[in-house]
């Protein structure tokens with residue numbers, strides 16, 4: 001894969017998918033996210049970068065309320081998905097997470113067959129009416145995750161028997177199967193070899209045709225390759241957010257410059 005091909009493609013979306021205003025996150029006394037305002041665009045890949053511990057994963061988890069599962073974590077401020085407050089008490093977090101899917105650092109397929117891994121979400125959310133529809137959803141999701149050709153003859157084999165890169169694409173297929181609008185990816189390539197990483201990066205670029213994708217990455221090269229927008233976090237603050245090309249070639253804030261030139265982080 002040519003490093004430049006992905007970033008050269010023009011940003012084709014300007015609509016906001018997620019709007020965050022004045023977001024604060026606390027773990028007990030630790031104020032981990034401070035005054036974050038950001039607009040995440042639809043049909044765009046947004047990269048969150050910054051030194052270890054700056055709050056990238058914490059803020060990512062705010063976007064589908066995964067922080068709800070951490071007892072000591074408290075989130076304040078406003079996060080809107082299509083102008084609706086995702087922290088409104090009427091919002092069911094399980095339904096929200098079907099709309100705002102997540103892929104984790106380490107591939108984590110369920111100890112089930114390849115088919116059942118992908119069918120799980122549509123089944124629990126009642127998205128298909130019969131087996132034929134479920135089969136279609138499973139196939140379409142595996143195709144979108146660029147995995148179908150590799151697994152179509154062994155759908156009943158365990159998902160955990162696939163290679164690391166295939167497992168990660170299976171997890172992406174599982175996330176896609178509930179027809180999400182946003183995909184959150186927390187360092188999705190950190191456990192993968194360079195070939196599997198290139199495949200997943202290629203896939204991320206394809207996914208933005210249909211989804212808003214937000215990716216946390218430690219790799220600035222990866223952020224430059226896959227994203228159109230980049231947010232740089234430092235000590236819990238969102239220091240700078242803008243076009244990826246601008247952030248990497250002509251950042252406004254000296255802290256961003258120090259990070260991308262390797263002086264901090």
Ligand SMILES: Nc1ncnc2c1ncn2[C@@H]1O[C@H](COP(=O)(O)OP(=O)(O)OP(=O)(O)O)[C@@H](O)[C@H]1O
Nearest residue numbers: 027030032050051052053054055056057058059070
């Ligand atoms: N489950 C948790 N319980 C308590 N504190 C946490 C928890 N998760 C994160 N933190 C704290 O929140 C701050 C931000 O951590 P976070 O993992 O979001 O940063 P990060 O930028 O994603 O780091 P890394 O790049 O190392 O993954 C840190 O001070 C961290 O110790």
